Structure formats: structure tokens, C-alpha cells
Amino acid sequence: MTAIxxxxxxKAPLTKARRSALTPRPxxxxxxxxxLGGIAMIFPFIWMILGSFKTTAEIRSNPLGFLPExxxxxxxxxxxxxxxxTTFFVNSAVVALFVTLGNIVFSSxxxxxxxxxxxxxxxxxxxxxxxxxxxxxxxxxxxxxxLTSNLGLVNSYPGLxxxxxITPLGVFLMRQFISSLPDDxxxxxxxxxxxxxxxxxRVVMPLCGxxxxxxxxxxxxxxWNNFLWPLVVATSERMYTLPVALALYSVxxxxxxxxxxxxxxxxxxxxxxxxxxxxxxxxxQGIALTGIK
Amino acid sequence: MTTIAGARPARPRPSRAAxxxxxxAWGFAAPFIILFLVFMAGPIVASLVMSxxxxxxxxxxxxxxxxxxxFENYLRLFDDPRFLRSLVNTGVFVILGxxxxxxxxxxxxxxxxxxxxxxxxxxxxxYYAPVVTSIVAIAIxxxxxxxxxxxxxxxxxxxxxxxxxxxxDTFWALPSLILMAIWRNIGTLMVxxxxxxxxxxxxxxxxxxxxxxxxxxxxxxxxLPALRPTVLFAAVITGIGFLQFFEEPFVMTRGGPLDAxxxxxxxxxxxxxxxxxSYASAASYVLFLAxxxxxxxxxxxxxxxx
Numbered sequence: 001m002t003a004i005x006x007x008x009x010x011k012a013p014l015t016k017a018r019r020s021a022l023t024p025r026p027x028x029x030x031x032x033x034x035x036l037g038g039i040a041m042i043f044p045f046i047w048m049i050l051g052s053f054k055t056t057a058e059i060r061s062n063p064l065g066f067l068p069e070x071x072x073x074x075x076x077x078x079x080x081x082x083x084x085x086t087t088f089f090v091n092s093a094v095v096a097l098f099v100t101l102g103n104i105v106f107s108s109x110x111x112x113x114x115x116x117x118x119x120x121x122x123x124x125x126x127x128x129x130x131x132x133x134x135x136x137x138x139x140x141x142x143x144x145x146x147l148t149s150n151l152g153l154v155n156s157y158p159g160l161x162x163x164x165x166i167t168p169l170g171v172f173l174m175r176q177f178i179s180s181l182p183d184d185x186x187x188x189x190x191x192x193x194x195x196x197x198x199x200x201x202r203v204v205m206p207l208c209g210x211x212x213x214x215x216x217x218x219x220x221x222x223x224w225n226n227f228l229w230p231l232v233v234a235t236s237e238r239m240y241t242l243p244v245a246l247a248l249y250s251v252x253x254x255x256x257x258x259x260x261x262x263x264x265x266x267x268x269x270x271x272x273x274x275x276x277x278x279x280x281x282x283x284x285q286g287i288a289l290t291g292i293k
Numbered sequence: 294m295t296t297i298a299g300a301r302p303a304r305p306r307p308s309r310a311a312x313x314x315x316x317x318a319w320g321f322a323a324p325f326i327i328l329f330l331v332f333m334a335g336p337i338v339a340s341l342v343m344s345x346x347x348x349x350x351x352x353x354x355x356x357x358x359x360x361x362x363x364f365e366n367y368l369r370l371f372d373d374p375r376f377l378r379s380l381v382n383t384g385v386f387v388i389l390g391x392x393x394x395x396x397x398x399x400x401x402x403x404x405x406x407x408x409x410x411x412x413x414x415x416x417x418x419x420y421y422a423p424v425v426t427s428i429v430a431i432a433i434x435x436x437x438x439x440x441x442x443x444x445x446x447x448x449x450x451x452x453x454x455x456x457x458x459x460x461x462d463t464f465w466a467l468p469s470l471i472l473m474a475i476w477r478n479i480g481t482l483m484v485x486x487x488x489x490x491x492x493x494x495x496x497x498x499x500x501x502x503x504x505x506x507x508x509x510x511x512x513x514x515x516x517l518p519a520l521r522p523t524v525l526f527a528a529v530i531t532g533i534g535f536l537q538f539f540e541e542p543f544v545m546t547r548g549g550p551l552d553a554x555x556x557x558x559x560x561x562x563x564x565x566x567x568x569x570x571s572y573a574s575a576a577s578y579v580l581f582l583a584x585x586x587x588x589x590x591x592x593x594x595x596x597x598x599x
Contacts, residue, residue: 030408037401038419041476045422047444048434063440064447110325118311119318125326132333134588136537138558139581142565142574143339144332149353163332166325196317225427227540228558232565243429247544250433258437265430276425280418283425284484 045273051262052076059258075263083254085267087238088245095160095230095241096223102165103219104212111174112200116186126175133168137228145232155239160230164223170215177211178204213282217275224272242268344575350568366575376576378552379560382467383580386556387535390471394531395524397475398482403512405483406490417487421480428477432544435473436460439545460546463553470541470554478534482527489523490516529591533584 051059053071062069079085113119114126144163145154153159181204189199230241240248246264254260276283319326344366348359370376401420405413423431438444439459446456459469497515506514539558542548548555548563557580564573 027408030404031412034401034404034409034416038416041419041479042422044431044434044438044476045426047438048430051434051437059437063442064444106325106328109321113318113321117314117318117321119315121315122318125322128329128334132329132337134533134584135333135337136533136581136584138537138539138561139340139577140333140336142561142570142577143336143343145565146339146343146348146353146570147331147336162328166328166333168333171325196314196321200321221425225429227427227429228562243427246427246433247429247540250436250544251547261433262437265433268430269426272425272427273422276422277418280414280421284417284421 045269048262048265048269051259052266054259054262056257056259075259078260079263079267083245083249083260084237085242085245085264088240088242089267091157091160091234091239092224092241092243094157096220098157098161099164099223100216100219102161103167103170104215106166107170107174107215108178108205108208108212109200110171111178112204114171114175115178115181116183116204117196129168129171129175133172135168141229141232144229148233154233155236157239159233160239160241163229164226167219167222170219173215173218174208174211177208181207217279217282221272224268340574340581341578343571344578346571348571348574350570352570362571366572367579369572370575370579375552375555376557376560379555379557380579382553382555383536383538383557385467386471386474386538387532389468390474390535391528391531393471394475394478394482395527398479398527399486399520399524401479402483402486402490403516406487417483420483423477424480426477428540429544431477432473432541436545439469461550463550466546466550466553470538470545473541473545474535474538478531482531485523485527486520489520492523493519525591525594529587532587536580536584536587 050066050068052075053068053073054065055070055072055074058065058069110125114122114129140163148154148159148163151159153162185203186199189203194202225243226241227243227247230244231247234240234244237245242264246261246268249264250261345361345363346359347362347365352359401416405416409416440446441456441458441461445459449456457465459465493516497519498511501511501515537558538556539562542554542556542559543562546554548559557576561573561576561580564576
């Protein structure tokens with residue numbers, strides 16, 4: 001409004017004083033507010049890590065104590081000894097690994113077809129992908145469980161992995177990225193007589209590094225933190241993933257073992273936090289690309 | 294596909310090369326399509342069909358005992374006070390949680406974008422960190438923080454306030470879960486808003502400043518209108534996420550006290566646990582409809598923007 005009516009003024013060379021008014025000086029009180037907010041954001045993590053080195057008795061008797069009085073690794077030895085968190089950790093890792101691999105391979109393939117090939121039914125396929133972007137797991141898990149149990153896959157790795165090998169989000173992301181690659185290089189390869197498979201593997205995929213990085217992070221994270229489906233399909237302890245084990249132990253006889261539960265949370269959260277801090281640029285890029293976690 | 298105005302020429306027969314490319318393309322899509330049909334499209338349709346039957350866990354071995362019962366499951370659902378309670382809880386969770394998350398995230402994004410020049414990455418990482426963590430693990434930590442003798446009440450005690458038993462109090466339990474959801478989701482929206490703020494034309498700000506507009510006036514008259522589509526988008530994706538809230542009550546309250554935190558997703562899961570598969574499907578479809586409606590509203594609102 002006003003902006004459009006006064007173009008002359010904005011075009012005029014700015015005096016030094018006015019220029020500095022336009023880029024306001026950083027406000028010291030904002031640093032304080034943001035720092036206090038930041039502390040509130042990360043304090044639960046600090047509390048969790050400190051708590052995992054305390055004994056339950058200490059947490060009981062001194063619930064507000066900050067540093068552990070006598071730091072102990074008991075909680076972790078219990079976790080990996082009595083409670084078999086090694087198995088749960090391996091289960092989570094195996095499932096996340098296969099889910100991520102599947103998503104990379106299948107999303108890239110169909111993403112390439114949608115982005116760069118002309119074929120009948122293309123629009124229908126893309127509409128299907130878009131239409132199911134937002135379908136939540138809570139809608140599909142009941143029939144999915146009936147199907148899985150009829151296939152005899154309850155309590156198995158395939159049962160945990162198969163429903164997540166593809167995600168519409170992954171297809172969407174790869175399709176968007178591959179669309180942005182120039183057609184010329186594909187045409188050049190076609191004129192040289194390369195088959196579409198060869199073009200896909202040798203020309204397109206090597207250029208997809210950033211998209212694959214984002215997809216890897218998003219799917220691995222999604223799988224690592226996934227809860228509802230593993231809770232439904234892993235009915236015996238040896239197939240639990242970390243979140244399932246943690247949730248089920250946290251309400252049973254171990255519920256009051258604060259230190260133990262904190263240590264369990266650490267095992268789930270800290271590896272992810274470390275990866276995030278190292279690769280934070282890619283995480284945030286992923287959110288900005290897709291708008292969906 | 295191709296729309297040609299005027300007289301319609303006979304549709305050209307696809308050339309051999311085009312037919313070949315169609316085959317190749319479907320080859321690329323085949324693994325996706327198979328998995329999609331079996332594990333995604335199939336269950337979406339099956340869920341709808343099941344919601345009109347009387348399928349229970351006992352029928353898994355004898356599928357021919359299943360009968361169609363019409364809308365009976367849906368009628369029963371809307372007769373069940375617990376289901377209605379779960380709808381109300383979910384609604385409150387969304388209606389309070391979404392605007393609050395947006396407001397806080399917008400303030401943080403504005404502060405990071407214009408107010409400060411240093412340590413931006415540090416703040417961004419800090420505010421984003423909760424997003425990447427498992428809700429289950431974090432819910433356990435928060436459960437301990439919110440205990441009667443936990444960290445929060447201890448902190449309030451310094452100011453002479455004696456806090457309630459947050460998670461066991463029928464009034465405070467749901468707000469406690471909302472608080473945690475806000476904490477966990479600020480980061481996502483902060484990043485989206487930071488991206489959106491890059492799109493606000495600098496010249497508009499400069500012009501408004503030359504006209505003597507205060508910082509607040511510039512926010513309401515320049516920043517906010519330019520950010521409208523971003524805010525809408527944020528509202529919808531957060532709304533869709535919040536409609537499905539499940540882990541928080543599962544770990545922190547088990548839906549209690551007295552169903553004060555029972556969510557629709559949790560109600561569905563419980564019915565599934567009892568073996569009432571068709572009834573659970575009906576409940577999940579009600580939730581699904583709410584999500585579809587929300588998505589459609591988004592499309593309409595965004596279209597009006599263009």
C-alpha cells in the first residue's frame with residue numbers, strides 16, 4: 001500500500017543515519033529472552049542426561065538436586081543387562097536401515113519417471129502420491145495388522161519394515177528435485193544411445209546427492225522414532241524397537257525407577273541429537289524443502 | 294490430457310517410441326506401485342469397508358463369519374460418551390495447541406530474523422532440537438518433570454507457588470500435554486517461518502519506515518500480510534499432526550485421569566486392543582475425515598491467495 005505509493009523515496013540514496021535505522025542495532029534484551037527460552041528448550045535433555053547417572057534413591061530424596069551426588073553407571077548396566085536394550089537397539093537400527101534404503105531406491109525410481117518420462121497414467125500416479133501424503137498411520141493400522149497377521153509376518157522384521165518401504169513424501173521430494181535437473185544432459189545421454197536405466201543410474205542419481213541426504217535423514221529419523229506400528233506388530237519382547245520397549249517398561253514394574261527410565265530415554269534420544277548437531281544444516285533444509293517433518 | 298481447442302483431430306496413435314517409454318516408466322514405478330497398493334491404498338479402502346462390518350479378532354481365522362452391519366458402528370460410536378469425550382479432548386488439543394505453537398514459533402522466528410546478529414545457528418539448533426527426538430522418550434522425561442514433587446513444582450516453589458499434581462488433575466492434565474506438544478513443535482514452525490520471512494520484500498519495510506511506521510505497525514501491516522500463506526500452511530500441518538496425538542497420553546497419563554486426556558487416536562488403539570477391529574476402523578475413519586476436511590480447507594484458503 002504505502003510501499004507502492006512511495007517508490008521514489010525508497011529509490012533515493014539513503015543517508016548514513018537512515019541506513020543504520022533500517023538495519024536496527026541488535027537488541028541486548030532479545031539475547032536474554034532468547035537465551036532463557038533456549039535454556040527452557042534444552043533443559044529437559046540436560047535433566048534427562050544428569051538423571052540417568054543418579055540412583056533412584058537420590059532422585060527420590062532430592063528431587064531438585066542438579067548434579068548427581070555419586071554418579072553411577074548402574075542404570076545403563078541394568079538397561080543393557082537385565083532389560084536387553086541391546087536387542088531393542090539392534091532392532092531399531094535394522095528396521096531404520098532397511099526402511100531408509102527402500103525409500104531411497106524406490107522413491108528415486110518413481111521420482112525419475114514422474115519428473116522426466118512421458119507416459120500414460122502419469123498424472124493419475126502423481127495425484128495418488130499427493131493424495132496420500134497426509135494419510136495418518138492411525139487410519140491404516142487396523143487392516144494392516146489383519147493383512148500382516150494373514151501373511152504370518154507379525155513379530156518379524158518384514159512385518160516391521162514392509163509397510164514403510166515407501167512413503168509418498170519421499171516420492172514427492174525426489175520428484176521435485178529431479179524435475180529441477182536440466183533436460184539437456186538427459187537428451188545428450190539419450191542421443192548417445194544410453195538406455196533409461198543407464199541414464200537414471202549414471203546421470204541422474206549422481207546429481208541427487210542433496211535430495212538423497214535429506215531423504216536419508218528424514219526417513220531414518222521417522223523410522224527410529226516411529227511408535228504406533230511397531231507397538232501394534234511387535235507383540236513379543238524380542239521384536240520390540242526402542243520406543244516400544246521404553247513405553248511399555250515405563251508403565252510396568254520399572255515405572256518408579258526414575259534413573260533407569262532416564263537412561264532408556266538417553267539411549268533413544270542422544271544418538272539422534274548428536275547426528276542432528278553435526279548435520280543440522282541438512283535437517284533444516286529438509287523441513288524447508290518439504291514443510292513436513 | 295492434451296486439450297486442443299476447436300475441432301478435435303483424431304487422437305494420434307502413440308508412436309512406438311512413446312509406447313516404449315510408457316512401458317519403461319511403469320517399470321520404474323512398479324515397485325512403488327505394488328508396495329503402495331498393498332500397504333497404503335489397500336488398507337485405506339479396507340479400513341472403510343471394515344468399518345461397515347462386524348469384524349472382530351475372532352473372525353481372523355473364519356473370514357466368512359463377517360457380516361455387513363451398515364452404519365451400526367458409527368451409530369454406536371456417537372452414542373459412546375467416551376468416544377465423544379475423546380473427540381472433545383482432541384479438539385481442545387488442536388484448538389489451543391495450534392495457535393499457541395504458531396504464536397511462540399513466530400515470535401522466535403522474528404527475533405532470530407531481525408533482532409539479533411550473532412549466535413543465530415546456536416539458537417536455531419537449540420529451539421529445533423526437540424523436533425528430532427522420540428516423543429515417547431521425551432514424554433517419559435516430562436512425566437518426571439511434571440510429578441507432584443518434580444522439577445516444575447520445585448521451580449514454582451521458589452516463588453511460593455504450590456503447583457498441582459499436573460498429570461493426575463482432571464483440569465491440568467490436558468493443558469500439561471499441550472504445553473509439552475508446544476515445546477516439541479516450536480522448532481518445525483520456526484524453520485518454516487524463517488523461510489517465509491525471507492520472502493517478505495525488504496523495500497516494503499524500508500518504505501514503511503520512511504513513512505514513520507513503528508516496528509509494531511510494520512509487523513501488522515507489512516510482515517503479517519506477506520506471511521499469511523506461510524502461517525496458513527503451518528496451521529494446517531500442525532493441525533493434522535495434533536489431531537493424531539497418541540504417544541503423549543499413552544506414556545504420560547494412559548488417557549486419564551477420568552479420560553481427561555483420552556485422544557481419538559488412543560481410543561482407536563484401545564478398541565483395537567480389545568479386538569473390536571471393525572469398531573476401531575470406524576473410529577479411525579472419523580478422525581481421518583477430520584484430517585481430510587482440514588486439508589481441503591487449506592487448499593481453498595491457499596487458492597484464494599493466488
